[in-house]
Amino acid sequence: MLDYDRLIRWREPELAQRYTERDTMLYGLGVGFGQDPTDERELRFVYERGLQAVPSMASVLASPWGWLYRAGAGVTASMAMHGDQGLVVHRPLPPRGTVVSALRVTDVQDKGRDKGAVVHFERQLHEQASGDLLCTVTATMFCRADGGFSEARDAAAGAAAGGASHAQVVPDDAPPVRATAVSAPADAPPADEPDPDEPPARETLVRAPDAVCEFDTLPQAALMFRLHGDTNPIHADPALAARAGFPRPVLHGLCSYGMAARAILASFCDYDASRLRSLGLRFSAPVFPGDRLRFSLWRAGGEVRFAATVPARRATVLTRGYAAIGPAVGPDASAAGRAAASAIGSARDAAAGGRAGETADAPWEEFPWR
Amino acid sequence: MALNYDTLRRWQIADVERSYDARDTILYALGLGIGGDPCDPAQLQFLHEDGLRALPSMAVVLAYPPLWYWRPGTTVDPTRVVHAEQGFVMHRPLPAAGRLLGRTAVTGVVDKGAAVGALMRTECRVHDQADGGLVCTVTSASMARADGGFGGGDADDGGPGRDWRPPEGEPERTVRIPTLPQAALVYRLSGDANPLHADPRHARAAGFDRPILHGRCTFGIAAWALVQAYCPMAPERLTAMSARFARPVFPGEALLTRMWRQGGRIAFETLVEGRGTPALARGTAVIAQDDPPPADRPAAGGQT
Numbered sequence: 001m002l003d004y005d006r007l008i009r010w011r012e013p014e015l016a017q018r019y020t021e022r023d024t025m026l027y028g029l030g031v032g033f034g035q036d037p038t039d040e041r042e043l044r045f046v047y048e049r050g051l052q053a054v055p056s057m058a059s060v061l062a063s064p065w066g067w068l069y070r071a072g073a074g075v076t077a078s079m080a081m082h083g084d085q086g087l088v089v090h091r092p093l094p095p096r097g098t099v100v101s102a103l104r105v106t107d108v109q110d111k112g113r114d115k116g117a118v119v120h121f122e123r124q125l126h127e128q129a130s131g132d133l134l135c136t137v138t139a140t141m142f143c144r145a146d147g148g149f150s151e152a153r154d155a156a157a158g159a160a161a162g163g164a165s166h167a168q169v170v171p172d173d174a175p176p177v178r179a180t181a182v183s184a185p186a187d188a189p190p191a192d193e194p195d196p197d198e199p200p201a202r203e204t205l206v207r208a209p210d211a212v213c214e215f216d217t218l219p220q221a222a223l224m225f226r227l228h229g230d231t232n233p234i235h236a237d238p239a240l241a242a243r244a245g246f247p248r249p250v251l252h253g254l255c256s257y258g259m260a261a262r263a264i265l266a267s268f269c270d271y272d273a274s275r276l277r278s279l280g281l282r283f284s285a286p287v288f289p290g291d292r293l294r295f296s297l298w299r300a301g302g303e304v305r306f307a308a309t310v311p312a313r314r315a316t317v318l319t320r321g322y323a324a325i326g327p328a329v330g331p332d333a334s335a336a337g338r339a340a341a342s343a344i345g346s347a348r349d350a351a352a353g354g355r356a357g358e359t360a361d362a363p364w365e366e367f368p369w370r
Numbered sequence: 371m372a373l374n375y376d377t378l379r380r381w382q383i384a385d386v387e388r389s390y391d392a393r394d395t396i397l398y399a400l401g402l403g404i405g406g407d408p409c410d411p412a413q414l415q416f417l418h419e420d421g422l423r424a425l426p427s428m429a430v431v432l433a434y435p436p437l438w439y440w441r442p443g444t445t446v447d448p449t450r451v452v453h454a455e456q457g458f459v460m461h462r463p464l465p466a467a468g469r470l471l472g473r474t475a476v477t478g479v480v481d482k483g484a485a486v487g488a489l490m491r492t493e494c495r496v497h498d499q500a501d502g503g504l505v506c507t508v509t510s511a512s513m514a515r516a517d518g519g520f521g522g523g524d525a526d527d528g529g530p531g532r533d534w535r536p537p538e539g540e541p542e543r544t545v546r547i548p549t550l551p552q553a554a555l556v557y558r559l560s561g562d563a564n565p566l567h568a569d570p571r572h573a574r575a576a577g578f579d580r581p582i583l584h585g586r587c588t589f590g591i592a593a594w595a596l597v598q599a600y601c602p603m604a605p606e607r608l609t610a611m612s613a614r615f616a617r618p619v620f621p622g623e624a625l626l627t628r629m630w631r632q633g634g635r636i637a638f639e640t641l642v643e644g645r646g647t648p649a650l651a652r653g654t655a656v657i658a659q660d661d662p663p664p665a666d667r668p669a670a671g672g673q674t
Contacts, residue, residue, distance in 0.1 A: 025559060026397070029559075034552040037555055040570065047569065219408050220400060220403075220404075220406060223400065223405045224556075227393055227396060238408075238409040249408060
């Protein structure tokens with residue numbers, strides 16, 4: 001039985017993570033940047049010169065992977081699934097640095113005994129050196145076997161004092177169950193109010209998307225992505241994936257999430273990472289490494305709505321996508337990081353034209369990102 | 371300044387200490403394209419922490435002194451140096467994580483003539499810092515193209531490929547390995563940040579249409595081809611390997627490694643599919659405890 005009182009008060013200790021350009025480039029490559037290695041716009045996420053962090057990388061930094069199963073709150077791990085993911089950017093993420101965050105649970109909803117429970121949590125990511133708030137990362141886990149906990153609570157509370165529980169059964173608003181067939185909201189258009197919990201009105205489904213982009217995932221995408229810290233074997237171990245009912249290991253939801261960031265940066269931000277202000281979506285079906293994802297995106301002013309399908313499997317994999325985009329933020333916002341990145345590049349550029357004896361330094365360093 | 375043989379031959383190359391962990395070992399394998407079939411146990415052994423193995427060719431990127439000839443005073447023109455040969459001999463299996471010490475010496479400077487250059491041979495002895503044991507010997511040769519014709523120098527001993535002889539007939543095994551368009555971008559995270567492999571502008575300035583793949587990446591792909599062909603679940607049996615870099619490879623091209631058995635050794639070459647040009651030539655390898663597969667043996671008499 002899910003222990004509501006334990007879970008709702010849960011606070012993870014603060015974690016710090018130092019990351020370098022090497023991690024930032026690995027993340028960019030992991031979510032698909034660089035598939036055309038001569039496209040200089042894409043290179044800005046995978047090469048030192050003018051390196052930018054993909055904003056969604058915040059979701060993998062200083063994260064207490066697996067915390068929900070260690071919390072001792074009675075969650076049935078084998079039936080829990082990543083539901084939603086969100087991000088609000090306060091200041092662009094530098095391409096290197098040290099960030100700190102502490103995860104806290106913000107809500108636990110009972111969808112009913114036959115539906116499950118939804119655990120909401122968030123992390124505020126601060127830059128350690130400046131103390132600046134960089135972004136807020138939000139997420140939900142959909143715990144399919146753990147609904148109905150408020151019934152027992154109410155019974156216990158009623159027997160003890162006749163009082164009402166804090167936890168109420170929340171009406172179902174289409175929980176993130178695994179889709180088994182194509183479902184219509186794949187082409188969810190932008191709504192006037194960007195409320196991710198509000199499904200779009202049916203009558204607006206007619207407008208064609210403003211942008212469509214297709215990205216291949218690499219067959220080894222999950223093996224690459226797990227180097228960011230989420231080593232859940234469901235993403236790597238074929239035998240374990242089979243026991244969990246999957247034909248092969250599943251791609252990390254956070255990798256698909258990063259691909260959504262790529263779709264928006266490519267479609268509406270001219271590859272300027274500082275223009276992405278928020279990004280949210282719901283995982284509606286698993287993505288497998290090697291899948292080709294089709295993103296359909298609608299834009300209304302600074303608001304973007306999107307969804308993604310895997311056409312080859314007729315599966316809708318990402319729904320309720322939303323993003324906010326704004327004007328570019330000046331380089332002073334992450335001056336330290338950009339200066340560090342460009343120092344490598346300019347040293348190289350200077351040395352590349354030098355002749356023997358005129359330069360004491362090699363044109364590049366081995367392991368310059370350590 | 372002209373090359374000074376005595377200075378270069380006695381050049382003291384600083385020792386290199388290198389710690390590496392499972393993540394580095396996995397990233398090296400990903401950089402070679404391993405994991406293209408994420409359900410193949412022969413690939414997963416290089417990619418999953420449980421039972422993680424290091425591909426022996428990773429030895430050539432660990433504890434090797436980076437760009438030593440760029441130090442002031444070596445008397446070579448470093449801007450004209452190209453990597454010519456690579457080899458290793460394993461004395462024991464490379465750990466999947468550890469702390470190594472590499473001690474490198476210049477073992478020869480050969481005058482190939484003013485038109486070709488000066489061939490600089492080095493040998494790096496790599497020790498495990500945990501117990502001081504010798505893990506492997508890595509050999510490398512680089513051609514200083516601006517410094518040939520200095521006169522004198524060492525006789526060319528041919529390096530580790532000195533015993534190479536041209537194979538005859540059709541190869542016993544051929545392994546095709548595709549590379550990803552972004553292969554160089556992934557591989558360079560293992561340490562070789564030369565912009566020639568990532569920056570289209572640098573590549574154009576060097577006379578290439580687009581960035582080229584690292585020679586050591588091609589070498590690693592050939593190692594993986596040898597392991598696939600002869601010891602897929604026992605990579606540590608690839609105990610020695612050497613090859614000469616012949617032509618550049620562009621990321622996205624597929625590589626065909628053709629292998630011939632020659633007594634106790636394997637001769638190999640690695641071609642670029644479609645172009646037919648060799649990327650690696652005069653390749654040799656040793657597979658420990660290698661027995662010819664049953665199909666290669668003469669049919670046993672009396673079989674019915």
